[in-house]
Amino acid sequence: MESAGTIEELGRDECLTRMATQRLGRLGVVVDGVPLVLPMQFAMDGETVVFQTNQGAKVLHAPLTSVSFEVDHVDWDDGVGWSVILQGFGADITSAVDERSEELRSLAVHSWAPPPADRWLKIIPRKITGRLIRIG
């Protein structure tokens, strides 16, 4: 058993800056009472997370309900890792006609869902927390 390392809380701005360095995050949704964790490539626009998926995806449980989105990165050689967890509400912006939604749909996001990945979702953030971990 390895010893525990030190942990440092990250501020909201630092969390957002770090999130923006990554392309893959993990979306947490609840489907029939069971938590699912789904890898999603994403784009950030300010504090808003945007991604694409397909019509049949379980991720469509995300709109209008609580979701979490986790992004992390570890440098195993340096023994330093961080993780940011954004909690918020999912919203389907596929057909939204407001200017903001049009802007979000212009972002470059690759989808891991089987094509056609023609649905756009965003997460409206409520709480953003993060940790820097020095692995002992």
Added chain:
Amino acid sequence: MESAGTIEELGRDECLTRMATQRLGRLGVVVDGVPLVLPMQFAMDGETVVFQTNQGAKVLHAPLTSVSFEVDHVDWDDGVGWSVILQGFGADITSAVDERSEELRSLAVHSWAPPPADRWLKIIPRKITGRLIRIG
């Protein structure tokens, strides 16, 4: 908008082999109806996932309920990624006196939770699925 890539389903053995190459995964739990995604270093023993956490961790919502555990890896240069999702049931084996639990508690697992990370949890797998993604 980038085009979608190709997706290939991975068999159970291939999923387990790939999981075992990684040290960090993401645990999905439901806390008060809200899905949380928590980064966890883990060890594998066959199909069983083992990790350590602390007394106060939200992850203690995992025992005796449905959880998901996701592990992925992407080689951005080669444009290939994979993700495995293990769905199962959490169990607290901190005080379990059976031989199997003692074996699991002897595995080397680092915890990202604030110390003391003196609680041992395992996931009893029910369903293991994975995908290989060629990023278009």
